[in-house]
Amino acid sequence: MSKLAIRTVLFSMLGNAVLAGIKFLAGIFGNSYALIADGIESTVDVFSSLLVLLGLKYSARPADENHPYGHGKAEPLITFLVVAFLIISAFTIAWQAIQNIRTPHTLPSSWTLIVLGAIILWKEISYQLVMNRAKKIMSSSLKAEAWHHRSDAITSIAAFLGISVAIFGGEGFEVADDYAALVACGFILYNCYGIFRPALGEVMDENNYEELTLKIREISLQVKGIEGTEKCFIRKAGMKYHVDLHATVKGDLTVKEGHSISHNLKDRLRKELKELGHVLIHIEPA
Known part of the structure; x- marks a missing residue:
């Protein structure tokens, strides 16, 4: 089971690293901060996936004299760190979006919508794949990893809508792209609670099975x-x-x-x- 979990996290890390590069390039050359914000989240996801990987490997260690019940409690603790990374990324994106709203800038390029459409599709497929494996092996940290993909898809959808409004609205609607980034931050913070609450219950030994x-x-x-x-x-x-x-x-x-x-x-x-x-x-x- 642990091998399946580790392979799943490696899949997430590779996918997020590639997508972060695509988002940054598309955001810079396509004049879209929503895409750059999306790239920031994907970069953070790579590091949080690394934490999940370390947590899974540690929690899979067998029981010993000092840990007769094994090392499984390390997994929800790692989940807390993953949530912290998500919160930091959300506030970072929100702060930069507010700065951009105050500063006039050019309209995003229309081709960024094609990039975002492909990203949304890929992230939703990744979410379904990782969540199915998380349920199969009952891993809270893998569920957190799956929600990384879903939150990434949500931010990409928000970016898609914001860029669409900016492009079709024309001059004066440039900030729609940045408002979309702010909306995405709200979704990310909401998902943070959904990830944090089950992990907290696990640490507190809640009997709700x-x-x-x-x-x-x-x-x-x-x-x-x-x-x-x-x-x-x-x-x-x-x-x-x-x-x-x-x-x-x-x-x-x-x-x-x-x-x-x-x-x-x-x-x-x-x-x-x-x-x-x-x-x-x-x-x-x-």
């Missing part, structure tokens, strides 16, 4: 000797979910029999749910 809890309870009832389940606490670390489960058995069983049933239940859960890490079974008399 209803679908996984239901699967655990259903599988548990299929194990011979299990009468039912009570408490089920789940916390996520990296790409693994650690589970504390209270299961009920007949009250007249011996300690040895109850111990054997708990091991059978643990083995069954880890066999059918590959995303599980540590599983602690507490046996209760029915």
Whole structure:
């Protein structure tokens, strides 16, 4: 799973590096600050992807004496850094856009719309690809990486609309390009919250995995000797979910029999749910 995640991040880094160069050149020669702002975001995305890559590699390290539950918590911490990079880029773009609004400048070139159209299509494809892989391996940092692509597509759409207004409006509408950059900043900041909130929940060990809890309870009832389940606490670390489960058995069983049933239940859960890490079974008399 970690290899798939690393390949996905490398794909993002390469794509963002190429697009940053295209946006900067198109923005400079096409007189569009919205495109230059887009290029700034893509450049920041390259560095944030590097952070995600380092975080994935560190979080994939096996458990040791000091970290019996592994190093998975590094992943949401890296996500916080990615969000910080996005916020910094948004405010940088907004500040420069405001400066440009105050300064008269020439209209953008019409051919920049073709460049932006291709960029929007590519970024949306990249978003779908990375998000599908993020869901497959349950990685919060990869979801953040996917939202980088979506926010980049949004800023490109804003730039497309701004340049269109500037071109078709003619003289006096030059600042539409810069206002588009400001609108894009608002979308970026909104996406930052969407990335930050799940990562915060992961660090705080929020128990909000209803679908996984239901699967655990259903599988548990299929194990011979299990009468039912009570408490089920789940916390996520990296790409693994650690589970504390209270299961009920007949009250007249011996300690040895109850111990054997708990091991059978643990083995069954880890066999059918590959995303599980540590599983602690507490046996209760029915």
